[in-house]
Amino acid sequence: MSIYMMRHGKTAANEKKYYATPTEPLLPVDPSVALKLKDEVAALSVTSVVTSPYLRAKETAAILWDRGPVAEEPLIREVNLGVLEGRTFHHAYDRYGEALEPWIDDPFNYGPPQGESLRGAYKRAQAFLQIAKDDTLYISHDGFMRLVLSAVKGDVHAFFDYKLENFQIIKIK
Template sequence: MARGVTIHLIRHEKTQANVERKYIGWTDEPILQEVTAQLPIAPTIIYGSDLLRCQQTAACYFPNVNYIGMQQLRESNFGDFEMHTYEQLKEQSIYRAWIDDPYTVSPPNGESFKAFEQRVLQVFQQLVVQQGAYTFVVHGGVIRLLLSHFGQPQQSFQNTLAKHRVLYTLHWEQLEQFLGGTACTLFSEAPITVNETM
């Protein structure tokens, strides 16, 4: 087995809400179209969110590879902000407060940043328990959270981007480095070549 730990992170294909720039958290919306993709990795198992957009993306990118969908890997629950745009919400004082300080202000009826952070980091600690490569098809918020914690260079969640059709790869020389919460020793971003089939 390869020495150290490698984690590959892929954001799901776009949904209609993504195109319309809406906050989409736990809403189970499908991807806009099926695609095929060329990737430099060949996982034997894929972990991801249990929501449709991640399952469908994994099926497009890695047909015939076993997919394990987990609720713990969902996007943040945006509560009352769900499926609304900035333009629709910008006059609400609670929304402006959340934009300014998402670490201490939570969406009404939604998930606090601390709760989101705890569940995502906890499930990664549960899954990555030995050396090797791990592949995840997840949401933008999950990738941003992981990159802000482990990426190079390290930066705040608010200043971290997670693009569609990009393969984010993080590598640690030793499992103990990852388990200890240290930043990865190697980091790369590679575009994913996609062919639209519809």
Template sequence: MTRLLLVRHGQTLWNHISRYQGHTDVLLSDTGREQARLLARRLAAEKVAAVYSSDLKRALETAEILAAPHWLTVKEVPELREIHFGVWEGLTFKEIQEKYRDLAERWYQYPATVRIPEGETFEELKERAYGAILRLVAKHPSDTIIVVTHGGTIRTIICSLLDIDLNHAFHIRQNNGALNIIEFYEGYGVLTLLNDTSHLDCQESR
């Protein structure tokens, strides 16, 4: 059995103000680093064989914080990047609504196939990301591994696992610093934990 600890990166300043990041390489905020440290504390007792990450800095820094207690070096997997938002990258939700209202409405309804100009579809994201996950699982048939990636990417992975129509991806919540757990038995995946942020409770109470 492969135990996949699937993590969304910590918060960035762009997350905080609802600015679309995609492939734009935005750093973690201080809040995001603290989220990663709290999750690292939670996972410190796990017997982790490897830590993998999207090659974008917000995911990579999160992964490095999680890897430190296990004395592991993070391995970058570019296929685990967030969806490419094309011309929307760097814009806030409000700006997108003002400049691209019709396209935005279609994209929120049909993200599987509607393409943002100069960007990609959720179907394309799913193909590259879930394929990468299956390769990592095959590489670690009896291990626990950590994979740090992005909100949209995790949504497509979960949709692929559960055979959910990608057009329903936005019905799956993924908070910054969230932990998901998938157990793979000879390639058959079972989702055992979804969007768990209980390790952040002490942060929220400050």
């Protein structure tokens, strides 16, 4: 029995280097890539798929899962970046400047204005690991998945040790 996580597909935010909002859609996916993804997921022998409530995760599930309903799990949403969402870092810094400094200096204990610290999101990752079900693929986000890997390791500071690509699948258990 295994638990898997997959990072959603590519978005304009990924390409243009701005912080995505929850409603950020996927970019078009080549049909041959979609078929390959379906085959990869089928090879995992998972019996269910669960997504973040964000549009890009739900659209990823629609591409690769047609063997039953897809559930949503709010715990696996991306780290909330507050005022950064929908903006590039430079645009946000021009607008919010000093208000971003605590987060820039210590993202583990401070979030951007109206956002979430890495430590806060890490607690969500720990809670997720307590409820994650075997034989399930969870479609989530780069930041949150790195926090899950950090939680498995038992160290929130491992967050910056990981890099995940779009559509990458990792085995949690």
